[in-house]
Amino acid sequence: MADILLDIQELTKSYTNGGTETKVLHGIDFQVDRGSFSAIIGPSGSGKSTLLNLLGALDRPTGGRIIVDGSDIVTMNDRELAAFRNRKIGFVFQFHHLLPEFTAVENVMMPHWIASGKPAAKTRKKAEELVDLVGLGERGHFKASRLSGGQQQRIAIARSLMNDPSLVLADEPTGNLDSETTEQIFALMERIRSERQATFLIITHDRHIAARSERVVELIDGRVARIVANPAAAQEDSWLDLAPSHCLLAQQKPAASQ
Numbered sequence: 001m002a003d004i005l006l007d008i009q010e011l012t013k014s015y016t017n018g019g020t021e022t023k024v025l026h027g028i029d030f031q032v033d034r035g036s037f038s039a040i041i042g043p044s045g046s047g048k049s050t051l052l053n054l055l056g057a058l059d060r061p062t063g064g065r066i067i068v069d070g071s072d073i074v075t076m077n078d079r080e081l082a083a084f085r086n087r088k089i090g091f092v093f094q095f096h097h098l099l100p101e102f103t104a105v106e107n108v109m110m111p112h113w114i115a116s117g118k119p120a121a122k123t124r125k126k127a128e129e130l131v132d133l134v135g136l137g138e139r140g141h142f143k144a145s146r147l148s149g150g151q152q153q154r155i156a157i158a159r160s161l162m163n164d165p166s167l168v169l170a171d172e173p174t175g176n177l178d179s180e181t182t183e184q185i186f187a188l189m190e191r192i193r194s195e196r197q198a199t200f201l202i203i204t205h206d207r208h209i210a211a212r213s214e215r216v217v218e219l220i221d222g223r224v225a226r227i228v229a230n231p232a233a234a235q236e237d238s239w240l241d242l243a244p245s246h247c248l249l250a251q252q253k254p255a256a257s258q
């Protein structure tokens with residue numbers, strides 16, 4: 001039987017601005033297995049970041065349930081939610097959000113400082129090990145501002161692992177990187193998943209990354225349009241072609257005459 005880490009039920013989100021309500025998520029249901037690598041795809045504005053922010057407890061839903069490791073985070077108070085976020089969730093953003101004046105290792109230590117309030121020698125050692133894990137051991141003492149975009153993103157991934165999260169959420173982690181660096185970052189995340197039994201849920205516009213994940217959830221207009229399990233085994237074109245509204249897929253689709 002599959003071990004379900006994340007169970008999303010009838011999740012809705014609306015924003016109210018100046019008395020006008022905008023519904024962004026209209027009832028999302030899906031599950032994520034522990035230790036799996038899933039991708040969320042969908043057109044711009046379909047609600048991908050909104051969903052990820054709810055799952056990472058950065059924002060609160062309007063309705064529904066988000067059950068992580070058996071606990072519904074929607075019913076938690078702010079203090080419980082902050083503790084949940086620190087202990088269970090690792091977040092990787094498209095723009096790495098490193099602190100430029102701090103070194104790579106210090107940036108990786110940051111979530112632990114926030115969670116524990118007291119940086120100890122063993123915290124530093126763990127941060128150094130994570131910097132090693134992402135292949136930047138010799139640059140651990142570099143200030144973040146002296147690292148390349150791809151290196152900074154590696155550090156952001158190392159930072160997301162600092163509190164041994166059950167779930168790593170990444171919002172377009174390779175969105176501003178070239179294709180070779182994208183490939184390296186993806187391979188790194190895959191390796192971390194298998195070595196550390198972490199669970200990854202990533203938003204991507206990159207069809208190759210989506211096709212190589214274990215499960216693809218496609219959002220369209222705030223609804224789950226499709227879930228594709230094991231897309232690499234499925235005929236790639238057949239499942240990607242079903243989504244003409246997806247901006248990148250439309251760009252990359254071969255001409256009909258070819």
Ligand SMILES: Nc1ncnc2c1ncn2[C@@H]1O[C@H](COP(=O)(O)OP(=O)(O)OP(=O)(O)O)[C@@H](O)[C@H]1O
Pocket residue numbers: 015016017022024042043044045046047048049050051
């Ligand atoms: N604070 C807010 N107030 C009102 N509407 C919002 C707010 N945040 C997001 N939205 C709306 O919610 C919808 C979904 O936005 P979201 O950022 O989740 O899309 P996305 O799928 O991540 O898009 P992209 O691929 O461009 O990042 C958009 O129409 C957006 O305008």
Ligand SMILES: [Mg+2]
Pocket residue numbers: 048049050171
């Ligand atoms: Mg987004």
